[in-house]
Amino acid sequence: MELKKQGDFGLMTQSLANWQGRKEWFFNREHTDTYEQWYEGRYKRAEVWQKKVMAQLLAKDPEVKELLEFGCGTARFTRWWHEIGIEATGADLSPFMLGQAVHLFKGGLANADSHYMPFKDNSFDTVAFITTFEYYRDPVQVIREAARVARRGIAFGMMNRNSPKVLRRRVQQLFGKNPFYVTATFYTPNLLIQKINEALKGRNYSLEWTCTGLPKWFPVQQWSVPVGDFFGLYVKFND
Ligand SMILES: C[S@@+](CC[C@H](N)C(=O)[O-])C[C@H]1O[C@@H](n2cnc3c(N)ncnc32)[C@H](O)[C@@H]1O
Numbered sequence: 338m339e340l341k342k343q344g345d346f347g348l349m350t351q352s353l354a355n356w357q358g359r360k361e362w363f364f365n366r367e368h369t370d371t372y373e374q375w376y377e378g379r380y381k382r383a384e385v386w387q388k389k390v391m392a393q394l395l396a397k398d399p400e401v402k403e404l405l406e407f408g409c410g411t412a413r414f415t416r417w418w419h420e421i422g423i424e425a426t427g428a429d430l431s432p433f434m435l436g437q438a439v440h441l442f443k444g445g446l447a448n449a450d451s452h453y454m455p456f457k458d459n460s461f462d463t464v465a466f467i468t469t470f471e472y473y474r475d476p477v478q479v480i481r482e483a484a485r486v487a488r489r490g491i492a493f494g495m496m497n498r499n500s501p502k503v504l505r506r507r508v509q510q511l512f513g514k515n516p517f518y519v520t521a522t523f524y525t526p527n528l529l530i531q532k533i534n535e536a537l538k539g540r541n542y543s544l545e546w547t548c549t550g551l552p553k554w555f556p557v558q559q560w561s562v563p564v565g566d567f568f569g570l571y572v573k574f575n576d
Contacts, residue, residue: 356431361472362517363410366433369411369434370437372410372437373413383567384413386549386567387467387494387550387567388417390568391494394547394569395463397545398489398571400462400489401462402424403423403461403462404423404424404426404463404464405425405454405461405464406418406425406427406464406466406467407429407454407465408451408467408468408472409434409442409446410437410438410469412427414465415427415442415444418465425444426444426461427442427444427445427446428447428451429449429469430450435448451466451473451482452473452475452478452479454483454485454486456486461487461488462487462490463490464483465493465494466491468496470493470529471496472520476532478536481536484537487574489573489574490542490571490572490574491533491572492570493529493571493572496523497523497526497550497563497567498528499564502566503523506518525568526548529570530544541575541576542575542576544572545573547559547560548562548564548568549565549569550565550567551564551565
């Protein structure tokens with residue numbers, strides 16, 4: 338049987354509004370189809386700084402050339418990595434998010450769960466997670482999977498628990514106004530480091546992190562204080 342051309346992929350999801358009865362926002366087209374628009378509007382400034390901090394962290398290891406981004410969503414970051422000289426592949430659990438990604442990103446994509454990465458050991462230099470780790474049921478298992486698949490390190494870009502926006506999101510959620518974080522766990526750099534230390538016991542690695550997502554009027558937009566809406570953290574394997 339002949340496979341359909343890539344351009345037809347989106348048609349598969351056109352009449353399907355929900356994936357297998359799942360309640361999470363990323364299994365509902367009502368939310369996935371407008372995801373990209375957010376970052377073209379009021380979140381643009383946040384995205385610029387998120388990319389800036391991730392680029393800085395990855396620049397510390399110039400040998401990183403091939404990256405696997407898990408929880409890639411619509412490929413918002415996946416299609417950007419090449420701008421900093423990195424070839425990327427994306428993977429995500431949601432067929433709807435991938436249904437968008439396939440039109441926006443030229444590279445390879447896989448439909449898979451971060452807890453069970455269908456890739457061989459040491460397949461990529463780095464595994465990256467951008468605003469997806471918050472949704473993982475078993476963060477230690479995911480870090481172990483990433484450490485198995487990655488040769489050089491793991492990159493995290495996350496919403497920070499130490500941010501006034503977290504309280505705002507939870508209050509909105511209480512009134513049924515914000516479906517995006519119902520199943521999310523927010524971490525601080527320290528809480529994430531605890532999970533990394535548990536997952537990578539016995540390994541030799543170094544850690545670096547930085548925060549951004551500070552108000553526009555604030556004198557700095559990035560610092561090494563664990564406060565701000567977003568933080569980037571890089572784990573570099575030394576063994
Ligand atoms: C907030 S979006 C982030 C998407 C993209 N990384 C970005 O920064 O725009 C979170 C993504 O994580 C994905 N996700 C949630 N749980 C997952 C899992 N267990 N394995 C893989 N992807 C998952 C969702 O489908 C969604 O696309």
